[in-house]
Amino acid sequence: MNWVLVVLGGAVGAPLRYLTDRAVQARHASGFPWGTCAVNAAGSLLLGVVTGAVASDAASSYAHLLVGTGLCGALTTYSTFSYETLRLAESGQRLLAALNVTVSVLAALGAVTLGSALGGAVGG
Amino acid sequence: MPARSGPGVSWAVLGAVSAGGALGALARYGALLAWPAPAGGFPWALFGVNVLGSGLIGALMVLVAENGRDRWAPPLARPFLGVGVLGGFTSFSTYAMDVSGLLAGGEPVKATAYALGTVGGALGGVWAAAAVTRRALGRRGGGVAGGRAA
Structure with missing residues (x-):
């Protein structure tokens, strides 16, 4: 039955990403993919x-x-992170593309580390 | 994508994203079960998942979003396949957790190789797949007339 739990979680997680991304991008109409960066950091924190x-x-x-x-x-x-980085690079915004990679990876790493500490503290 | 026109979100799009996300997550889980990474080992399964998923989205977005092809592509193809299946298949959180686990387990070289190798493989994959698909469709150059993936 383990796969049922994964399916249920996936069925909720993907639309949550879609809605969060829309909400974030509506507030930050820049070329930078803040929405994907935000869900990746938030999901990493929760996984931690x-x-x-x-x-x-x-x-x-x-x-x-x-x-x-x-x-x-x-x-x-x-996948979306990769595609958005490619689009930034192809449209001549190579600095933003490099920044997207750096910020996304470091934010997610910081988030799982912080999350793991928080989750471990819950268990005492 | 119909839901782009206004602040409202179409239930059909949300349903397509959800169904795709469930399938993608299941496929990722299957890959992780089939090729489990031993403690302190290189997480090959998720590496492959993230590189493959990035390549597939490069091909998909050229097919459904570039050069006006979004006008005749099936309206739910992008939310189902792109946002749902490939978004649910690939995972940034598990990637970050893998890197963190390798670092905590005293494998800094492996952690760095995995962290940078995934970035390189995924970006190389999306670039190569988009280029090959554009060439196969008979168009050259960076057609960036499409929209965002999700």
Whole structure:
């Protein structure tokens, strides 16, 4: 039944990404893909929290499949990140493309690290 | 995409994104089960998933969004395949968690190789797939008339 949890999480995570991206891009009408960068950081934070909580026995492995693998996995995306970076580079905005890569990777890494600490603290 | 015209969001688009996301997440889960990374090992499965998904979106977006092709592409193709399936298939959070795990496990070289290798593979994949698809369609150059993927 593990795959059912992943499917349910994915069915919620992907539309959540779509709606968040629309909301963020509507407020920041720049060429920079703030929406994707934001969902990737937010999903990484949440995955960190869930992983940290599971590691400290505050959450079950089922929670990790539903929220971590399913929801956070689908809430965040590598394909759209890649395509948006390509578009920035192709339209001559190479500096913004490089900035997108740097900010996205560092923000997601910082977010999982912070999330893991928070999730671990929940379990004491 | 019909939902682009106004502040409202079409339920058909949301449903297509959700169904695609469920399928994509399931496929990613299957790949991670089929090729599990041992502790401290290079996460090849997710590396492959993210590079493959990035290549596929490069081809998809050329097919459904560039040079006016969004006018005749099936309206739900992009939300279902692009935002849903490929968005749900690839994962930035699991990638970041893998890098963090390798660093915490005392594998800084492997962590760096994986972090940079995925970026390079995914960007190379999306670029190459878009270029090959444009060439196959008989058009050259960077047709950036399309919209955003999601």
